[in-house]
Amino acid sequence: MDAEPALPLDLEREIFETAALLYPGTLPTLLRVSRRVLVWIEPLLYRALRIDSPKTAAAIERAMELKPSSFFSDNVQSLYISSYCGWPNQTRCTFLRLCPHLVSLSLGFIMPLPTGILPVLAGLLHVRM
Incomplete structure (x- = not known):
């Protein structure tokens, strides 16, 4: 599996933030995806x-x-x-x-x-x- 993201980081961030805002119940799971996702999503909590x-x-x-x-x-x-x-x-x-x-x-x-x-x-x- 590639360590580099397949999407541009700004698009990847937008996807995770939108998912977190639309489906708040997924926040605990999203926080465990990767370190960068934790940094993006944790403030929403x-x-x-x-x-x-x-x-x-x-x-x-x-x-x-x-x-x-x-x-x-x-x-x-x-x-x-x-x-x-x-x-x-x-x-x-x-x-x-x-x-x-x-x-x-x-x-x-x-x-x-x-x-x-x-x-x-x-x-x-x-x-x-």
Whole structure:
């Protein structure tokens, strides 16, 4: 089997990105095709994040350790953080600061608002809540 792709890379990328967007259930499989496909497709996993359980929160915390902060800034567009995710307020604020280009944000909090959240929210210029 040839190591070189049979199609031009830009066309190959377009095919994989389109498949991932049209059939999101195939994302885990597509991520395992090759290293270059992982690089192209993985950011799509982070476009819309729903952090609603301790398991999901732990996975995002692990990604925060492994990925540069620019990864979240460049890729996360829509974010929901549940009050049941298990994150302390400091972690919520830290993650929100990593995502300054959000366009959609939903926060589930048990009142009153967590300490320190308002200054962080003020820094999100493009967000719709």
